[in-house]
Amino acid sequence: MTITFDPDKLPGAHALAYLQSKLRDVPDFPKPGILFKDITPLLADPRALHITIDLLAERFIGERIDLVVGIESRGFIFGGAVATRLNAGFVPVRKLGKLPWKTDRLTYALEYGEAELEMHVDSIPKGARVLVVDDVLATGGTASAAAELARRQGGVVAAFAFVVELDFLAGRSRLDSENTQPAVYSLVHVGG
Ligand code: AMP
Secondary structure, three states, X not given: OOOOOOHHHOHHHHXXXXXXXXXXXXXXXXXXXXXXXXXXXXHHOHHHHHHHHHHHHHOOOOOOOOXXXXXXXXXXXXXXXXXXXXXXXXXXXXXXXXXXOOEEEEEEEOOOOEEXXXXXXXXXXXXXXXXXXXXXXXXXXXXXXXXXXXXXXXXXXXXEEEEEEEHXXXXXXXXXXXXXXXXXXXXXXXXX
């Protein structure tokens, strides 16, 4: 007997369609021309939240992730939950001036202007395998800066994980082009 699978009927395809249905598009936020992907309906829906965390974590079971680095602020929500699923620790990367201890900081370019991110200096042991988590991958500047902070402490960035990837901004190519070629994994892809 031959068993065939229709990809559209696989549970995974249904799950991703469900997640997609829980993302809200907000035009012109925070500035004109930006289509903001609002994840709060997904967070408020128990099934969508559960599926999101399960799918993000499942991809990295067996990948020996020691630490999840979550990017302020929405990366904390997903990163913290994924860390507990992977039996990994959690390290916050925060905007300037929020972390209480000694920090390393990095200035990076945004689409318009600059931003600064910080990480506590003693948060990543040498050789620790790191997964960088955020809600949305846009141009990749933010995730790339978080990865650089982790590497400066001797961490090995094994992978990046996002709930949503804006394919048309090509952030993936920016992360892929980094030295160690980490995996980039996103649940929902948004075309141009
Ligand atoms: P980037 O550095 O361009 O990849 O931007 C990523 C950061 O900005 C993430 O922390 C996202 O939460 C946020 N972000 C950028 N663009 C969007 C968007 N269109 N919708 C929602 N969040 C966004």
